[in-house]
Amino acid sequence: MNRLLIIDGMNLVRRILAAQPDQDDMQALALRALSACRKLCRHHQPSHVVVVWDGTDVSWRKQLYPDYKKGRKPMPESLAKGLPSIISELKSQGFNSLQADSEADDVIATLAYKLSKSGGEAIIVSTDKGFAQLNLNGVNQWDYFANQWLDIAALEQKLGISRQQLLDFAALSGDSGNKIPGIAGIGPKSAAELLRSYRSLANIYNALDKLGAKQAQKLADGREMARLSYKLAKLRTDMSLQVRLSEYRRQN
Structure with a gap:
């Protein structure tokens, strides 16, 4: 091989x-x-x-x-x-x-x-x-x-997400080392909590009506930046x- x-x-x-x-x-x-x-x-x-x-x-x-x-x-x-x-x-x-x-x-x-x-x-x-x-x-x-x-297990534990969620995590919270912006007002902790609850970025956006008004507004306002951040991180x-x-x- x-x-x-x-x-x-x-x-x-x-x-x-x-x-x-x-x-x-x-x-x-x-x-x-x-x-x-x-x-x-x-x-x-x-x-x-x-x-x-x-x-x-x-x-x-x-x-x-x-x-x-x-x-x-x-x-x-x-x-x-x-x-x-x-x-x-x-x-x-x-x-x-x-x-x-x-x-x-x-x-x-x-x-x-x-x-x-x-x-x-x-x-x-x-x-x-x-x-x-x-x-x-x-x-x-x-x-x-x-x-x-x-x-990988230590990385997953540190971030509070699974490996399969890394790109969704970057889309939400950004990557300060590479200056990938993420969504304004959504930090690593919030991103991890959202992904633990809803599993994926798509699911989160399909459940905006189930979130608090303030957080839902941040996500709605940051939708395009999330897409951009995902593309940059991938x-x-x-x-x-x-x-x-x-x-x-x-x-x-």
Whole structure:
């Protein structure tokens, strides 16, 4: 069975860089990134491995909602300049990369989806909990820095919802990390309570007459923003990728 290790490249190197004493030492960063990739391969024994990187195009999400990810720290200048050499170093050691046009998330989700549907196994290496929505057979998420699988049960307990409700939860309460707005006046606690009672966003909107007047009004006023937020939070799994799995067969 094919087992593809999909490494969220920017997530990995930015986390490594943040813990590095000299933020401008790109050679040290390249070596640490290479060491991480080797360690991941030793642990997971994949048949294929790919490192996916963000591109420079404006994402469709930002075009749809200009405030998406507004205020997020830009990539450090030293990293922007050093990234090509890091990618080159990884390639020379058998770790091929795939560059997304804009955000890497949709490319990662599409790779995982396609492999899952063909009966393979995908392991997404990232600390980004947005990938938890990919409730697919054969797709799991590994946190390299915590050295453990993403604990879905713990995430569900923390949010007070089930995995299947993650997108509805984001539609209602938003996502502050990505500046996804959600509905004004509906916070995480209210969103979780609504979803526990009514199970889905559609059911909630079909039951506005059963809710308190104030909350029902917030939901009614925020219907379009909920739709937008759902769309922004949802990962695409239908990206057109002109690649073959064989390009990422493990070399070392």
